[in-house]
Amino acid sequence: MSGVGVIVFPTAIGHCGLAWAGEPGGAVVGAQLPESGAEGTRTRLRTRFPGATEHEHTEPGGTGALVRVPDRILGAIEAVTASLAGEDVDLSTIPLDLRSVPPFHARVYDLARTIPRGTTTTYGELARRLGEPGAAQAVGQALGANPFAPIVPCHRILAAGGKPGGFSASGGVATKERILAAEGVHLTPPTLF
Structure with missing residues (x-):
């Protein structure tokens, strides 16, 4: 895919990545949850988007390559980072x-993307809401291939x-x-130890 930019950035759960196309708007064409460190995430993005232009992450106000990253993507980086740090952020926009x-x-x-933060549903319920009640396994397969995690939650x-x-995802x-x-949902009740 030509005209794609990629960037790896730190979050509370490790280095994530985004890929985008369509300057100047910058629609996300892929997201990457952490692999084994920043280089692992970068390698996964290079594999998924060969020939993409890599951008370096710098802190706001710093100098560096973020000059060419579209504002929408900078906003997406901030939103994903905040969400994974536990802040109540709506990634559906x-x-x-x-x-x-x-x-x-x-x-x-x-x-x-319509499932509210801090809530969960099941594969079967999602299939029912799609109007295809027998498609729970197909829903699971689609989600297993999700190229936009965590933006598509x-x-x-x-x-x-x-x-x-x-x-x-890795892990x-x-x-x-x-x-x-980070969203306040605990599948296993917290213990003292």
Whole structure:
């Protein structure tokens, strides 16, 4: 995909990444939850978006390559960072470019973005809300392929009975539980130890 920019930035759960296209608007074409450190996240983005232009993250007010990062993407970085730090941020306003995903997946992602922060639902309930009550497994597959996590909050969708289900990001279910905990949702009751 030509004309794509990528950036890796620190968050409370590790280095995340964003990819965007469509200057000057800057719609997100992909997001990346942390891999094994900043370089792991950068490598994953390079694999997903070969030939993309890499940008360096600098702190606001600093000097560096952020000059060419679109304002919408800077806003998305700030929102994702704040959300993963536990702040009540609405990520559903971040513009996504869904043209590269199958139509069913796009429907799942659009609906998943309506799940309020601090709440969860199940794969089956999401399928029912899509008007396809027998498609829980297909919903799970779409979410397992989610190229926009955490902007499309697949971490808010659980298996039947409130079980965590799977999570394809590095760290698996532990990462899912960590993101949910930042939103005030605890799948496992906290213990004293």
